[in-house]
Amino acid sequence: MAGMCGYKAGRGLAMLCIIGMLGMVSCGNGEEPLQIEFYYENVCASCEGDADFFALYNRCISPEEKEALNAEIATYNVFMDSCKVRFEERAQDLGIPDGTSLPVLIIGEEWFDGYEKMEEALHRVLIEGGH
Numbered sequence: 001m002a003g004m005c006g007y008k009a010g011r012g013l014a015m016l017c018i019i020g021m022l023g024m025v026s027c028g029n030g031e032e033p034l035q036i037e038f039y040y041e042n043v044c045a046s047c048e049g050d051a052d053f054f055a056l057y058n059r060c061i062s063p064e065e066k067e068a069l070n071a072e073i074a075t076y077n078v079f080m081d082s083c084k085v086r087f088e089e090r091a092q093d094l095g096i097p098d099g100t101s102l103p104v105l106i107i108g109e110e111w112f113d114g115y116e117k118m119e120e121a122l123h124r125v126l127i128e129g130g131h
Helices: 011-022 051-060 063-068 081-094 115-126
Strands: 034-040 071-077 104-107 110-113
Touching (some): 051 115, 081 104, 110 115
Antiparallel strands (some): 104 110
16 A cells, blocks of 8 residues: 555554455455555545545445455545646546546546446446446
8 A cells, every 4th residue: 555645644554454354455366456546635634535435335345245356445635746646647547537526436447436426336347347
């Protein structure tokens, strides 16, 4: 998780625990994990702006499905300059139009803006393999 933006001291450890509990870490099958990136903007330094995404993820993907997933989740608060630059680079690479509203979820090379589109896409893309 090196280089992730917006993690406060201690929060990185908490995120590692969450990732481990959710079974999102590679299970040693030799394949690169699918990268899931969540971009949001939150000006509150003490707020957890990614909590809504994790709640959505937990509603859409069952514990059994999480165990079978080979994926890594990273969250980025674009209020921080380094995260904003990262989002701008990813948006350019993927052809995300300027002015697209946050939050944005990127799964591999697909992107979804807004929680409604994310909710529709999470299970379909991660579990059903639909694109």
